[in-house]
Amino acid sequence: MADITLRINGATRTGSPEARKTLADFLRDDLELTGTHVGCEHGVCGACTVIVDGRAVRSCLMLAVQAAGSEVTTIEGLAPDGGLGTLQQAMWDSHSFQCGFCTPGFVMQATAFLGSHPDADEQQIREALSGNICRCTGYQSIVDGVLLAAQRNRQGATVKAERGSDHDSNRG
Amino acid sequence: MKLPPFEYEAPTTVADAVGLLAEHGDEASVLAGGQSLIPLLALRLARPEVLIDINGVDELSGVSAADGWVAIGAMTREYVAEESGTVADGVPLLAAALPMIGHEAIRSRGTIGGSLAHADPAAELPAVARALDAEFVVRGPAGTRVIPAAQWFEGYLTTSRRPDELLTQVRFPAARPGTGVSFHEVARRHGDFAMVGLATSLVLSGGVISDARLAFAGVSDMPVRAAAAEDVLAGQRPSAELFDEAARRATEDLDPPADLHGSSDYRKTVAAAVVRRGLRAAADNARERQ
Numbered sequence: 001m002a003d004i005t006l007r008i009n010g011a012t013r014t015g016s017p018e019a020r021k022t023l024a025d026f027l028r029d030d031l032e033l034t035g036t037h038v039g040c041e042h043g044v045c046g047a048c049t050v051i052v053d054g055r056a057v058r059s060c061l062m063l064a065v066q067a068a069g070s071e072v073t074t075i076e077g078l079a080p081d082g083g084l085g086t087l088q089q090a091m092w093d094s095h096s097f098q099c100g101f102c103t104p105g106f107v108m109q110a111t112a113f114l115g116s117h118p119d120a121d122e123q124q125i126r127e128a129l130s131g132n133i134c135r136c137t138g139y140q141s142i143v144d145g146v147l148l149a150a151q152r153n154r155q156g157a158t159v160k161a162e163r164g165s166d167h168d169s170n171r172g
Numbered sequence: 173m174k175l176p177p178f179e180y181e182a183p184t185t186v187a188d189a190v191g192l193l194a195e196h197g198d199e200a201s202v203l204a205g206g207q208s209l210i211p212l213l214a215l216r217l218a219r220p221e222v223l224i225d226i227n228g229v230d231e232l233s234g235v236s237a238a239d240g241w242v243a244i245g246a247m248t249r250e251y252v253a254e255e256s257g258t259v260a261d262g263v264p265l266l267a268a269a270l271p272m273i274g275h276e277a278i279r280s281r282g283t284i285g286g287s288l289a290h291a292d293p294a295a296e297l298p299a300v301a302r303a304l305d306a307e308f309v310v311r312g313p314a315g316t317r318v319i320p321a322a323q324w325f326e327g328y329l330t331t332s333r334r335p336d337e338l339l340t341q342v343r344f345p346a347a348r349p350g351t352g353v354s355f356h357e358v359a360r361r362h363g364d365f366a367m368v369g370l371a372t373s374l375v376l377s378g379g380v381i382s383d384a385r386l387a388f389a390g391v392s393d394m395p396v397r398a399a400a401a402e403d404v405l406a407g408q409r410p411s412a413e414l415f416d417e418a419a420r421r422a423t424e425d426l427d428p429p430a431d432l433h434g435s436s437d438y439r440k441t442v443a444a445a446v447v448r449r450g451l452r453a454a455a456d457n458a459r460e461r462q
Contacts, residue, residue: 019178019179020177022174022210025174041173041214042210042215043210043211044211046277055277055280056276056277056280057281058207058277058281060210061207061211062281063203063206063210065180065182066225109276112276113276127362130275131275131276131278131363
């Protein structure tokens with residue numbers, strides 16, 4: 001057991017996970033952040049994707065103790081006020097999920113990707129999401145949702161520039 | 173499955189890491205990016221008693237160029253190398269291969285040294301290291317030794333690193349003017365390990381191939397240099413006929429493993445196609461870069 005301190009969704013959290021506990025299990029079992037889903041537990045399905053220090057990572061392939069001192073964002077951190085961020089709303093509007101099990105992983109992967117590739121086209125989005133597995137949708141609606149979010153983010157950015165205000169229209 | 177119990181050590185210097193390896197030897201596994209080792213633990217394919225986590229050893233990360241070599245610290249993450257201008261300029265073959273490793277989230281954590289020490293024969297980096305004659309710097313209780321790529325890979329997931337040695341750095345020779353590269357692979361699904369992959373580097377001087385380097389991934393228990401094809405190519409002008417002949421020579425002695433993804437014959441046919449494509453792309457790349 002090791003005492004660790006890290007930032008999760010903007011708040012400082014502490015814990016004493018066993019060394020063998022993955023970040024995914026630490027988030028779910030110790031911190032009760034059950035929005036992060038655990039699918040295959042060996043890095044194939046992408047359901048457990050979270051953002052660590054700005055990069056999408058698979059939280060089942062990282063030990064909790066390795067996240068000490070890191071800044072972690074989980075699905076719970078995207079819209080803390082209970083609303084939906086731009087990406088989440090766009091995925092909702094595009095029917096980007098059916099059973100929903102894979103959704104948090106897709107949303108986190110897409111969040112990290114759109115953050116660094118705001119002008120991504122469909123092919124780039126497909127490539128970025130290729131490590132996440134969905135057994136329901138056939139992927140088309142997920143890609144549509146992420147594309148729509150990218151488009152809305154760009155429009156939001158244009159509106160912002162025109163208004164010259166700090167209107168927050170592209171969170172998430 | 174959940175990971176089995178292990179003792180956990182997190183040294184912050186190479187000296188401490190080497191000391192721990194000396195103490196625990198083959199009871200220990202070195203944890204770098206964890207993108208292969210953690211699945212092996214979860215699936216109980218590896219059961220080390222001690223994990224020596226080198227993520228906190230800062231001196232093991234970084235990319236630098238000097239004296240015609242590009243040196244990459246073993247803990248340098250794949251995405252960092254992917255975004256490195258030094259790698260793009262100095263080792264274009266590595267830059268071409270990096271985006272093909274797994275998926276974006278894998279490259280966030282995965283490391284150059286981890287992939288090369290894991291030595292999966294179907295992985296991209298071992299083929300690149302073998303094609304370019306990279307050098308592996310390891311440190312153990314007796315000091316440092318440098319192992320050429322031709323002696324690094326010994327078999328399936330096996331290298332010549334001794335249990336008490338730590339891979340600290342991998343050096344790649346910097347590309348000469350006129351170099352063209354390509355990394356081609358065929359996989360069932362995007363991001364999967366390749367059924368066949370090929371690292372290709374050609375140097376064109378006055379329209380003639382002065383140096384040809386080809387190494388396969390996925391056709392044996394370790395990366396395989398296509399020496400016969402390299403001999404055919406050297407001193408010749410690129411042409412479709414030449415590349416056909418190189419593909420024939422590169423694959424005539426191959427005996428690739430069969431598995432559920434493809435028979436041995438199928439892999440051999442794919443390998444020949446990949447050689448033709450890889451050579452065309454590398455020759456085009458050499459002309460573009462001039």
